[in-house]
Amino acid sequence: MIELNGIHFIREERHILKDVNVTVSPGEHWVILGRNGSGKTTLLELITAYQFPSKGKVHVLGNTYGQVDIREVRKQIGYISQSLFEKMTLRDPVWEVVATGEYSFLRFYQEIPEEVKAKAISMLERVNLAHVQNQTLGTLSQGERKKIMLARALMQSPQILIMDEPCSGLDLYEREKLLHDINELQSQKICVIYVTHHIEEIMPMFTHVLLIEQGEVIAAGPKHEVVTPEHLYQAFQVKLDIDWHLDRPWIKVQ
Numbered sequence: 001m002i003e004l005n006g007i008h009f010i011r012e013e014r015h016i017l018k019d020v021n022v023t024v025s026p027g028e029h030w031v032i033l034g035r036n037g038s039g040k041t042t043l044l045e046l047i048t049a050y051q052f053p054s055k056g057k058v059h060v061l062g063n064t065y066g067q068v069d070i071r072e073v074r075k076q077i078g079y080i081s082q083s084l085f086e087k088m089t090l091r092d093p094v095w096e097v098v099a100t101g102e103y104s105f106l107r108f109y110q111e112i113p114e115e116v117k118a119k120a121i122s123m124l125e126r127v128n129l130a131h132v133q134n135q136t137l138g139t140l141s142q143g144e145r146k147k148i149m150l151a152r153a154l155m156q157s158p159q160i161l162i163m164d165e166p167c168s169g170l171d172l173y174e175r176e177k178l179l180h181d182i183n184e185l186q187s188q189k190i191c192v193i194y195v196t197h198h199i200e201e202i203m204p205m206f207t208h209v210l211l212i213e214q215g216e217v218i219a220a221g222p223k224h225e226v227v228t229p230e231h232l233y234q235a236f237q238v239k240l241d242i243d244w245h246l247d248r249p250w251i252k253v254q
């Protein structure tokens with residue numbers, strides 16, 4: 001699905017990513033975990049071709065970046081991030097915000113086909129938010145807004161869904177509800193890449209973890225092999241114990 005080979009990313013004399021190698025195979029769902037500024041978002045931007053490596057090759061869905069029309073590949077990638085949300089118009093009705101996902105538009109300036117509206121409402125039903133379809137985006141809670149972005153990203157039935165810290169700013173209740181919805185994605189044919197710095201957000205659906213610190217991969221592979229006190233100490237410089245409960249890791253700081 002995704003292959004990063006010998007990736008280096010250098011900007012303004014800063015070596016932001018150093019020799020990153022990772023292969024994401026079909027059926028896997030990955031969490032990218034690391035401290036602030038470790039290079040997580042940069043990795044996502046390389047996968048979505050919003051940035052290009054200084055050295056190395058990026059292959060996504062059988063395409064090699066630099067040799068393909070990026071716009072065609074991007075149609076198969078859903079991307080949820082705070083910066084995308086900030087481009088949405090708060091006074092637009094919720095169903096319309098979701099419907100724009102069909103074409104990757106930010107807003108509609110023409111009539112929206114009935115079937116696209118119906119599809120948007122069915123996406124809202126999937127995240128249990130059909131009842132807010134006629135409210136404006138600005139009237140929703142933070143948790144509801146994040147779910148709207150999830151529904152919007154699913155409009156195009158992407159093969160890869162990338163989420164950059166989707167739970168940031170949510171209270172415990174809202175976070176758990178959103179994580180529940182994300183975990184439900186495991187029943188679909190979609191590869192999820194999830195960026196966070198919160199270890200307990202590694203939900204049961206996630207099979208693999210990539211741990212990064214200062215642009216270097218500390219460990220990458222099956223989650224139980226990567227999420228260990230030793231690796232987390234290398235990444236976060238905090239001594240901790242890990243309890244796996246219902247296939248989810250919970251940390252206790254020593």
Ligand SMILES: Nc1ncnc2c1ncn2[C@@H]1O[C@H](COP(=O)(O)OP(=O)(O)OP(=O)(O)O)[C@@H](O)[C@H]1O
Nearest residue numbers: 011012014016034035036037038039040041042043
């Ligand atoms: N174009 C650029 N020019 C210079 N520095 C950059 C550029 N892009 C990213 N950086 C730097 O690279 C580092 C990694 O940034 P990145 O946004 O990937 O980190 P992150 O792990 O996503 O952090 P956070 O968890 O805080 O969002 C940061 O120190 C950032 O300032």
